[in-house]
Amino acid sequence: MFCEQCEQTASGQGCHQWGACGKGPEVNAVQDLLVYCLRGLAPVALRARQLGIPTRETDVFACEALFATMTNVNFDRKRFNRYIRDAIAIRENLKAQIQAKEPTEWSALSCYEPNFQESLVEQGQDVALQFITQSGQNVDIFSLKLTVLYGIKGVASYTFHAQELGQEDDRVYSFIHKALAALDRQNLTLEDWVKLALKVGEINLRAMELLDAGHTSTYGHPVPTVVPLNARTGKAILVSGHDIKQLEALLKQTANQGITVYTHGELLPAHGYPLLKQKYPHLYGHYGTAWQNQTKEFAKFPGAIVITTNCLMPPHETYDEKLFTIGSVGYPGINYLPETDDGTPDFAPAIAKALEMPGFTRDEEPRQVMTGFARNAVLSVADKVIEAVKGGKIRHFFLVGGCDGAKPDRNYYTELVEKVPEDCIVLTLACGKFRFFDKQLGTIGELPRLMDVGQCNDAYSAIQIALGLAKAFEVDVNQLPLSMILSWYEQKAVAVLLTLLYLGIQNIRLGPTLPAFISPNVLKLLSETYHLKPITTPDEDLAACLG
Numbered sequence: 001m002f003c004e005q006c007e008q009t010a011s012g013q014g015c016h017q018w019g020a021c022g023k024g025p026e027v028n029a030v031q032d033l034l035v036y037c038l039r040g041l042a043p044v045a046l047r048a049r050q051l052g053i054p055t056r057e058t059d060v061f062a063c064e065a066l067f068a069t070m071t072n073v074n075f076d077r078k079r080f081n082r083y084i085r086d087a088i089a090i091r092e093n094l095k096a097q098i099q100a101k102e103p104t105e106w107s108a109l110s111c112y113e114p115n116f117q118e119s120l121v122e123q124g125q126d127v128a129l130q131f132i133t134q135s136g137q138n139v140d141i142f143s144l145k146l147t148v149l150y151g152i153k154g155v156a157s158y159t160f161h162a163q164e165l166g167q168e169d170d171r172v173y174s175f176i177h178k179a180l181a182a183l184d185r186q187n188l189t190l191e192d193w194v195k196l197a198l199k200v201g202e203i204n205l206r207a208m209e210l211l212d213a214g215h216t217s218t219y220g221h222p223v224p225t226v227v228p229l230n231a232r233t234g235k236a237i238l239v240s241g242h243d244i245k246q247l248e249a250l251l252k253q254t255a256n257q258g259i260t261v262y263t264h265g266e267l268l269p270a271h272g273y274p275l276l277k278q279k280y281p282h283l284y285g286h287y288g289t290a291w292q293n294q295t296k297e298f299a300k301f302p303g304a305i306v307i308t309t310n311c312l313m314p315p316h317e318t319y320d321e322k323l324f325t326i327g328s329v330g331y332p333g334i335n336y337l338p339e340t341d342d343g344t345p346d347f348a349p350a351i352a353k354a355l356e357m358p359g360f361t362r363d364e365e366p367r368q369v370m371t372g373f374a375r376n377a378v379l380s381v382a383d384k385v386i387e388a389v390k391g392g393k394i395r396h397f398f399l400v401g402g403c404d405g406a407k408p409d410r411n412y413y414t415e416l417v418e419k420v421p422e423d424c425i426v427l428t429l430a431c432g433k434f435r436f437f438d439k440q441l442g443t444i445g446e447l448p449r450l451m452d453v454g455q456c457n458d459a460y461s462a463i464q465i466a467l468g469l470a471k472a473f474e475v476d477v478n479q480l481p482l483s484m485i486l487s488w489y490e491q492k493a494v495a496v497l498l499t500l501l502y503l504g505i506q507n508i509r510l511g512p513t514l515p516a517f518i519s520p521n522v523l524k525l526l527s528e529t530y531h532l533k534p535i536t537t538p539d540e541d542l543a544a545c546l547g
């Protein structure tokens with residue numbers, strides 16, 4: 001087994017015996033085999049597209065399958081066996097359609113057939129080894145190939161969500177296949193791989209834009225919203241992950257059933273969408289914090305729990321019976337909710353479980369946080385922001401965003417936010433915010449000092465805020481009094497980082513550790529070109545940002 005796609009990779013060098021995330025070597029091998037089959041499908045999908053053969057089903061399938069291989073999404077070997085069979089069937093079907101139009105020769109990769117009578121685990125291990133031996137001679141190219149692959153997984157996950165909301169762009173789908181197909185090419189130079197990695201960032205910006213359009217056109221632009229953190233008496237369902245469309249599907253199916261719906265983790269920003277909130281009054285509050293605390297938090301929740309996306313941890317037996325997964329998420333032995341004919345999950349088993357469970361038996365003491373400070377909300381008060389900056393009331397903005405995780409060195413982000421001087425504003429997004437999301441940082445004039453922009457994909461919104469402010473101040477974005485202090489964990493964060501580099505954002509501070517898949521030379525290139533640097537201590541970094 002070899003996997004180093006996330007921040008918690010063993011000893012900061014790669015998981016070899018067993019994944020620190022709980023992924024075993026067998027699941028890792030079938031994930032590798034699936035990626036290999038998607039790489040073989042990619043040139044076929046691209047040729048079909050050129051010939052005008054419809055590929056939408058293939059495109060969406062590729063996104064879902066890549067999404068399933070991301071950290072903390074799917075641990076179910078059988079699901080990967082099915083994805084692999086589907087990848088081959090889709091590929092052969094497209095090839096037949098292409099053949100009917102023009103005779104075509106395919107590479108060995110696009111003709112690869114797993115032997116379904118034998119262990120797919122061994123076949124996955126073989127192709128993974130082949131990838132390492134083929135690419136591993138040049139450590140920097142290997143590093144960039146992994147950067148492209150992991151970035152593309154992040155793009156695929158956002159693209160998958162966007163298409164659920166009716167937002168698609170052929171350019172994104174076709175680039176995903178192009179990047180997958182490129183992994184098989186032996187003739188690309190280091191410069192080519194750098195360009196390709198930045199292109200992943202460019203395409204991810206488009207994927208996040210599509211998702212933003214999906215959310216805002218369906219649910220309205222987020223508005224600053226108070227979210228209760230205290231439970232109220234009654235039957236309850238907790239929804240975790242990122243998928244707002246599936247949260248809405250659950251809200252529809254639980255309407256008038258006497259069930260209160262709580263968000264968990266990255267679904268907190270769902271409360272900021274006015275049309276969702278108005279339509280479903282039983283979408284009440286937020287329960288718990290970031291993903292790595294779920295084993296404690298889920299055990300205590302007195303209702304059913306639905307996981308729509310990452311980050312799922314191997315569940316404890318204390319709560320596995322009340323846990324339900326949907327979409328690309330899965331874990332062996334955990335309830336997987338079937339889809340109805342229109343592709344919506346049938347939440348009936350989760351609803352039945354919630355009704356059978358006690359729910360909350362008393363109202364808790366009121367506690368609350370705010371969310372909904374997305375691009376529209378912030379830029380609508382741009383004049384006040386400019387006035388406050390010009391009048392010396394706001395000295396600096398800190399974007400403290402990204403993923404959370406279990407490592408103690410992530411306390412850096414809490415300490416940094418606590419130490420941010422009172423004349424500075426903290427914008428935040430993604431699950432890393434749970435380390436400080438309920439801190440009372442007060443206001444500067446009418447502006448809260450802590451503003452939650454949204455989920456990790458709402459990095460798009462944060463980018464628009466930065467670009468909007470740069471325009472209003474008539475400066476380059478790198479000249480704004482703004483520092484980006486980011487935390488990463490999984491492959492969506494890789495895609496977002498590549499987007500920021502594509503936009504030429506300088507001086508990003510990244511932690512808690514740098515990606516294991518970035519070679520020393522690639523890191524040197526990133527630090528020389530973009531002044532990307534690792535976090536140090538809160539005091540040192542604050543002094544440098546404010547200096």
Ligand code: FS2
Nearest residue numbers: 310311403430431456489
């Ligand atoms: Fe957090 Fe996990 Fe949002 Fe990441 S809930 S680390 O996958 O996507 O960020």
Ligand code: SF4
Nearest residue numbers: 003005006015019021
């Ligand atoms: Fe290790 Fe992360 Fe890969 Fe899991 S996803 S096996 S923790 S590198």
